[in-house]
Amino acid sequence: MMRLAAVALLLVLVALPLSVRPSAPPVAWLAAAALAVGGVGVIAWSVPLVTAAGSLALIAYALALVVAGPAADPPAAIALGATLVLLLALVHFAGRARGAALGPSVVAAQARQWLAVAGLGAVVAVVLIGAAAPLAGALRSAALPVVVTIAAVGALVTVAGVIALITGPGSRDPGA
């Protein structure tokens, strides 16, 4: 059951870049590579392999966007992000629980939790997109290098912040 769900999520992950530009050979090759690596990852319940497959799918998606140059499609991007979260969480749990006895409501409770987090991510993304629209108007006159620099610094700060949040002090049991 969990393997079927993982395969379905992997197919969604691979289908999204292809839906942007299905005919472009590099996109198809990258999508095929993502499918192969992800398939092996799902069979072996390997989080690193599925992460590699997700990265390949992201590169394929970026390439498809560059080649096709379509209009912005936030729902597809949100779906891709949520699928990545669900797939990684599912493979991580299934790998840990391989061969173990599962209580009666474990899988259902986990699925509810994953869907709630993915849904929250989608809502936050929608809110951010909504907030970005007025900001885009303000930045339209700014010079492009400034915008790129701010975006790069923002990306770097986001990643660094998340790393600090996870690995920093204060990781004691919050409820203890």
Next chain:
Amino acid sequence: MTWRPTALNLSLLTVVGWALFLSVLTGRTELAVVAVPPVVALVAGRRAAPAPVWRIQRELSTTRVLEDERVTVTVTLRAEGPLALVELLEPLPPRVRLARGSNHAFFTLRAGREIRWTFDLRAAGRQHLRLGGLHLRRWGPLGLAAAETHERAPAVVAVYPRPAPIRYLPRPRRTQTSVGNYVSPAQGEGIEPGDIRPFAPGDQVRHVNWRATLKLGTLHVTQHHRERNADVVLLLDTLTEVGRDGDTVVDVAARGAATLAAAYLARKDRVGLIEYGGQPRWVRPGAGRSHLERVLDALLSASVVFTYVNRDLDLVPPRILPPQALVVALSPLLDRRFVRVATDLAARGFDLLVIAVSPIPAARAAARRSPVADVAARLWALERRVELDEYRRRGLTIVEWDGVGPLDAALAALGPRWRRRVLAG
């Protein structure tokens, strides 16, 4: 309980990094949007969880089993507060495998709920099966953080060598005074008919042999043989050990000793045990079911103890090694000290049978298979045959047992001398 980030954080960070990098590289906002759900998941994984309050209890179905019997482990987990996801693991010691269920489980519990989790273990070979305690891992949201603890609840299960059914049991030469299953040549109370003699005052009427009386014209009675038991002392060689852990010659010899002890005790004989090794130990001859447990207990802890001190059997008191006893020695006959002891017992007139447990199968199982190992094993077998013949010339009665087949088959090869009538004790 300390929460630690799991590898899933690194995976999500990788995805976020790629999305943001590609977004900046290509100038497409969709790629930045892709990063939002993973970032939200990473932040949600830090959400505060209530303090874990649970009660855990582990029970074992038994603390004494025979080899290959099952032990059921029942774990009861009661959550006083909600438990989103808890992982339990009971590590298995070596030479123990799962017979049913899993020693690893995941549970989600609401406050006040209780769950029972059972699995069966099967121990291969005699051992003290030690369970250290449960390892618990509590998972945070999405599996992004985990906290571990260990419930120390050591438990020990004694796994005794399994006595095998046996048909050909070497008969002792001499019987003792208590009632048993051996027909003694001595006349007395019993059910086995013996000689017929003329009636004498004091004879009971029920012993009158009417057929002989009618034929001979005077009263004749049938005499009966007494049925007596015997003393059997099992001499276990723990001087040397060959083979893989749990399948050594000492383990095989202990299994054989358990088989013989159970069979002789079932015949109402008194059975004693002498563990002849670096640290000699013994069990005084006794009878009954409780005595079998004493012998099995001693066999369970029989092991090789290295020492430079060379002890003789002279230190064993006569009540442990009665002169009338049948001595059954179980040994690979690898150590000259044991051969000397066996030869000495035979020379002193003890009724001695040596069961030579072959070390070759145990050594072959421990070594890697190769043509050289095959040749070495064949040479060893030839050398051993010559050695055993030499011991037989010295007066030892030796029966070879490979330890793989049943002991019964090895004992069946014994000559009729060992299915002999017994002498009066």
